[in-house]
Amino acid sequence: MNLFSNTLLFKRVAIAVSFVIVTLILWNTYTFFQKFKTEERVKMEILAEAQKEIGSISDLNASVTLPLKVIENNNSIPMILVDEKGDILYTQNLDSIKSLNPSYIEKQLAIMRNQNEPITISYDGKNKQFIYYKDSDLLNKLTYYPIALILILILFLTVIYLFYSSNKAAETNRLWTGMAKETAHQIGTPLSSLLGWISILKMEKVDETYIDEIEKDVYRLNTIANRFSKIGSVPELKSENIISVTKQAFDYLESRSSKQISFSFKTDEKEIKTKLNKELFGWVIENLIKNAIDAMQGKGKLHLEISQTQKKVKIIVSDTGKGMPKKLFKQIFKPGFTTKKRGWGLGLSLSKRIVEDYHKGKIFVKKSELGKGTTFQILLDKI
Template identity: 75%
Template sequence: MNFTTNTFFFKRVAVLTSLVIVSLVLWNTFIFFQKFKKEERIKIEILAAAQKELATNSDLNASVDLPLKVIESSNNIPMILVNAKGEILEIQNLDPVKSLDKNYVAKQLQIMKSQNKPIEVSYKGKNKQFVYYKDSELLDKLTYYPIALILILILFLSVIYLFYNSNKIAETNKLWTGMAKETAHQIGTPLSSLLGWIAILKMEKVDNKYVEEIEKDVSRLNTIANRFSKIGSTPELKKENIITITKTAFDYLASRSSKQISSTFWASEDVIYTNLNTELFGWVIENLLKNAIDAMSGKGSLQVKVENTQKKVKITVSDTGKGMPKKMYKQIFKPGFTTKKRGWGLGLSLSKRIVEDYHKGKIFVLKSEVGKGTTFEILLEKF
């Protein structure tokens, strides 16, 4: 059995065990509740017998201590005594002030009728009276016990799930961090070699146009290596002009995209300062631009805007691609979620982490319509 199989088996066993425990506790609670309810009825029957004994005892010398003691001890069960016509004769163990209100008494009588069958009190079949009673306060509390138990069990299982899930996320993050740093390390070796080859090409007096393009791509690889090396550690933020950083990322991808894509960059000002990590924020813009270009399948309109608002710096990336339904607005930022045939679904997840965790900003889908396009928005604090 591998780790995944063990985890799945553990989950099934935990859920099954929990269901069995809850079922047993609920069943035992039900049995106890019924037993307690039966004992309360027996108690009321004894009380009714004691009242009958007092009412029918004509011997003045006979002892009535036992019936009186039974009546006095029954002080925790609310009851109402009515005659055959339904007239109320006696009220016991109800609020004495509220009992002055006929509506209150009538309502309590209806509750008693719904909870328990009345106990008949008569003498030789005549002068029939009926004792109605409510469940005691203790019995009422017992009805909520199973609910409280289930809630506690749900809370307990939720804590276990959150603990397991957080451990899994931490383990996954650790794995991705290790892979990113290893990738950065592996890229470093061919980069050093490429720099050497560029020096040789210059010595051989190769056309500078070709050498400059190679240098751009080598610089690009170096930037990628630096980005991967920063994953898992807190990046250093500096006061930077966000216009320059966004425009650089835009120009790099716009020049390498299809000629049938119309690319436009617009900024409200020439300089807008904010605290940024240049390499990581450039990565975010590139991820958004790549997604936009892929969504348009090589033909459409791409627009990037940087605007200085009263409180924030606002960056929007809009395309005329395939768009998405509203239910996917939040899903696309989850690790592993992708609509492409190829890809790991990490670009937008990393972008969200860079913007929100590292730069304390916000990134979200501003609007999208299937078949018409999507607009992403980034909000950052101004310097």
């Protein structure tokens, strides 16, 4: 509980700090942007005064060096000088080639009118000229600066989150692996005792039918222990007849299920060889059959079919249960997801891991219809 509280507190603090950082970035950028924009306005007003001074000179011998230098030093802010009639007198810092096209000039003038108020040059209150200008490239790039910083911040937080999540997932996997192996170890002790008791029962000449059934269940417990012991480690795959492995798991559950469920097993082949770990693959078949039985609530039809193509072997498990909507087809394989009142939601996620990670195959919901049933399909490579 303490760990959970600390984790929750850390997340809240991280979110709050991120929000403060983003707010400061946006505010500082906005302030700097406005300051820079004001400075550009001042530069254009100085340029307007220089232009006015040149236009007001009546003495041909007067020096215009300073106002010309002011105008020439504007090499970053695009501008257009227009007279009272709207005729364009002069342009600066626009594309020299594109400026040959009048429509380009008109388009740039429209942009300038939208961006900034024009600066008026008045000659003795009579003739007027107007300087239109737009933001410099540097100012335009500055508008993208906060977006870039926010993206960097998001990337940084995403890396932290993924690192935290992967560590948490790895810790959870280690926990489940440890529990599974400990379970296998704990089952081993009573199993040894049961084997001893079976030997005693045989010597006491108890009904062989009872002993056979007990041996089947002991064998079953031994299989379960082997399955749990293999979790967390790479299992050994051997060339096996998938039909006999599947039929063994199928028969075991059929004999221990409600007689109101009609079981059917179909295949046209006697043998299909593929690389398998018998214990783990049998676990997959049992999980699918148990899910089908639960979906049918103890009454209905369960059909298992095995077929092959040139390169693949197909195992289909169908039931006449309650079915599911299409949106759950992938969700049901996620750890912890379950539609049952009881259950941990691990059966199908474990089956997916066994089939896809260990056996390099595929398992998926082939089809499902509410109130009519569900069909699962497994695809494995043939030898």
